[in-house]
Amino acid sequence: METFKHLISIQSLSNETIDLIFKTAKEFKEILQRPVKKVPSLHHKTVVNLFYENSTRTRLSFELAEKRLSADVLNFTVSGSSVAKGETLLDTVKNILSMKVDMVVIRHHHSGAPYFLSQHISIPIINAGDGINEHPTQALLDVFSIIEKTGSIQGKKVAIIGDIMHSRVGRSNIMLLTKLGAEVMICGPGSLIPIGIEKIYPVRIEYDITKALQWCDVANVLRIQLERQQQPLLSSLREYNLQYGITQKRMHALNKPILILHPGPINRGVEIDSNVVDGASSIVLEQVENGVAIRMALLYLLSQNH
Amino acid sequence: MKTLLTAQEINDMISTLAAQIVASIKDLDEVALIGIQPRGIYFAKQIFDIVQQTISTPGPLLRYGNIDITLYRDDLYQHITVPKNTDIHFDLHQKKIILFDDVLFTGRTIRAALEALNDFGRPSQVWLCVLIDRSASRQLPIQANFVGKTLNMSFEDKVIVHMLNNPDAYYVEVTENKQEHGNI
Numbered sequence: 001m002e003t004f005k006h007l008i009s010i011q012s013l014s015n016e017t018i019d020l021i022f023k024t025a026k027e028f029k030e031i032l033q034r035p036v037k038k039v040p041s042l043h044h045k046t047v048v049n050l051f052y053e054n055s056t057r058t059r060l061s062f063e064l065a066e067k068r069l070s071a072d073v074l075n076f077t078v079s080g081s082s083v084a085k086g087e088t089l090l091d092t093v094k095n096i097l098s099m100k101v102d103m104v105v106i107r108h109h110h111s112g113a114p115y116f117l118s119q120h121i122s123i124p125i126i127n128a129g130d131g132i133n134e135h136p137t138q139a140l141l142d143v144f145s146i147i148e149k150t151g152s153i154q155g156k157k158v159a160i161i162g163d164i165m166h167s168r169v170g171r172s173n174i175m176l177l178t179k180l181g182a183e184v185m186i187c188g189p190g191s192l193i194p195i196g197i198e199k200i201y202p203v204r205i206e207y208d209i210t211k212a213l214q215w216c217d218v219a220n221v222l223r224i225q226l227e228r229q230q231q232p233l234l235s236s237l238r239e240y241n242l243q244y245g246i247t248q249k250r251m252h253a254l255n256k257p258i259l260i261l262h263p264g265p266i267n268r269g270v271e272i273d274s275n276v277v278d279g280a281s282s283i284v285l286e287q288v289e290n291g292v293a294i295r296m297a298l299l300y301l302l303s304q305n306h
Numbered sequence: 307m308k309t310l311l312t313a314q315e316i317n318d319m320i321s322t323l324a325a326q327i328v329a330s331i332k333d334l335d336e337v338a339l340i341g342i343q344p345r346g347i348y349f350a351k352q353i354f355d356i357v358q359q360t361i362s363t364p365g366p367l368l369r370y371g372n373i374d375i376t377l378y379r380d381d382l383y384q385h386i387t388v389p390k391n392t393d394i395h396f397d398l399h400q401k402k403i404i405l406f407d408d409v410l411f412t413g414r415t416i417r418a419a420l421e422a423l424n425d426f427g428r429p430s431q432v433w434l435c436v437l438i439d440r441s442a443s444r445q446l447p448i449q450a451n452f453v454g455k456t457l458n459m460s461f462e463d464k465v466i467v468h469m470l471n472n473p474d475a476y477y478v479e480v481t482e483n484k485q486e487h488g489n490i
Contacts, residue, residue: 020388027374027389035397036425039377041386300377304386 006125007298008114010136010175018180022144024297025290031068032293042071045102045303050076050093051128052083052108057264057288058128058137062105065295074101089113090120097121103302106130111168124302126295132166138263139172141294143180145287146218149259154181159212162222162244162271165192165233169263170222174201187212188222188244191233209244213254220261221246221272237270246272251281259283310465311455311478316437319454320349320473323435324356326452327404334361336430338369338398342407342419343390345469347372349437350406352473369396373405378418398427408467410436410453413446438465438478 004017013021031039047066051059059075066073076096078084083092093104104125106114111131118125129135147153158177164170164186177184184203186193198205206212213219224240234240241247246260260272260282268274277284311319331337334357341350354370361368371394376387405419416434423429435452443461457465462483469476 024388027391030392031377034425035427038425040421041377041382044383300386301388 004302006114006118006127007136007302008118008125008127009134010139010172010179013136013179015179018140018176021140021294021297021301022147024301025140025144025293028068028296028300029290029293031296032289038068038070040070041300042066042069042303045069046072046074046100047103047105047299048074048076048096048101049128050096050104050106050108052078052089052106052113053129055107055128057291058107058135061288061291062126062128062295065292065299068292069296069299071103071299074099089117093117093121097123103299126298126302129168131168132171133168134172134175135168135263136172136176137291137295137298138169139176140298141287141291142169142173142220142261142263143176144294145261145283145290146259148290149283149286150217153177156182156218157185157216158182158218158220159185159187159206159216160220160222161187161209161212161246163192163224164188164197164222165194166225167222170220173220174203178202185212185215189234189240209246210250210253213246213250213258216258218259218261219246220263222263223265223267224271237267241270241273245270246276248273248275248279251276251279257281261287263287307466307479307481309477310457310480311476313474313476316454316469316476316478317473319437320352321356323437323452323454324353324360327353327435328357328360331402331404331433333366333402334368335366336400337366337402337404338371338394338396339404339406340370340394340423341372342405342415343372343374343376343392345408345467346406348469348471348473349408349435350404353406353435369401371395373419373422375415375418375422378422380414380418392422394426398423398429400430401427403429403432404452405432405434407434407436408469409438409440409465410434410448410450411440411443411465413444413448416448417446437467437469440465 049062063073105128107128108130111133113130114125114127127136143153160170160173174184185206186203187206262284266277339350339354341347374390374392376389433451436450437454439450439453439456441456442458464481466479
């Protein structure tokens with residue numbers, strides 16, 4: 001069986017490893033339908049969840065995945081910790097590891113923090129989102145959900161819509177989708193699309209939301225991340241909704257069905273309207289369900305490396 | 307390697323086991339046949355088909371499923387493997403289960419399967435049916451209710467069952483450790 005030591009970036013995963021992750025997740029998803037949704041596979045492991053940044057879905061999803069695999073779980077959040085007293089990331093982690101922890105899940109506001117850790121500690125690390133860099137488990141669950149719904153990803157036209165500039169979800173999705181042979185379009189206001197992105201990744205850029213929706217089979221709608229914007233990049237959220245929001249009207253104007261994904265948390269009425277989120281095209285809740293299965297698969301596969 | 311059982315011998319054995327199961331178990335309505343991945347699933351399906359043909363029409367509702375024990379293994383801390391498909395679409399509560407596996411060796415697979423079954427409900431009874439029982443190599447107090455053939459080989463000897471979709475291509479090979487040095 002192919003091995004991988006950490007999950008820091010989508011870039012470092014081979015197609016064989018991605019296939020292995022998806023196959024394993026598919027079997028783990030079956031466990032989540034059983035009367036007893038728990039297996040003893042990691043009962044000998046302890047996992048620490050280091051969350052230096054707010055999270056609801058990802059933190060709960062990792063914690064549930066760990067508990068479904070019977071691992072012991074340590075949860076660390078910045079508030080109430082010694083980080084407020086000036087402790088460095090490495091000191092915090094080394095102290096936790098001296099308590100004999102076997103795996104680290106880390107979310108950090110600084111891009112590159114998981115990579116930095118991987119250079120200093122030997123146990124498996126899973127990146128649960130670092131700054132504006134990557135969110136590999138979200139991309140894996142997004143693509144897993146698309147494949148589950150449509151049968152394949154090769155040749156699918158996927159539009160990633162919204163705040164590409166600040167989105168680690170967008171970046172990881174672009175890497176994973178293009179690696180697996182999907183066609184990727186990014187769509188949003190010019191101020192939220194990094195200059196020259198089409199030279200780094202094989203993506204096309206579209207500024208017209210109507211054309212993007214007409215082109216795609218799948219639309220992955222990103223959250224407008226006002227908290228990461230250092231300067232005003234939008235005139236108003238109302239105007240953003242008028243120009244780029246996924247509205248019922250825009251959905252009705254399409255002459256074909258498309259799948260709608262959103263990584264959450266959703267700003268209803270900004271990047272997407274409530275009736276679209278809750279409508280038949282949306283698979284946002286399936287994404288959340290698949291997130292647990294994907295994270296179980298990753299924890300299980302990485303556990304062999306320690 | 308030498309061939310221990312041919313396809314014909316294995317299929318005759320399976321027919322005999324199916325007849326024994328029909329003769330010894332009442333209330334087939336409450337019975338579910340569950341094969342253990344990977345080879346037990348073909349074994350169980352074949353017995354299921356024979357029993358279905360044997361019982362009267364409209365007969366009792368016999369159930370069939372398969373189970374993978376990978377995540378319940380007691381050596382997962384040493385090495386892990388990718389889990390295979392588990393497919394049980396019925397409540398096991400108060401059901402009589404017949405577990406199927408190709409070889410009963412140390413008993414550890416069956417221990418894991420019993421633990422896995424409990425996650426689907428609490429069966430009233432569990433029987434075990436195996437094609438080959440390597441009775442001399444048991445490491446746990448487990449024994450089968452229905453046995454095709456008993457082998458008294460040493461622990462180091464190898465028994466390989468070739469059992470996939472096609473019953474005409476079944477065969478069992480054995481290697482005695484004394485003859486092929488290092489093949490453990």
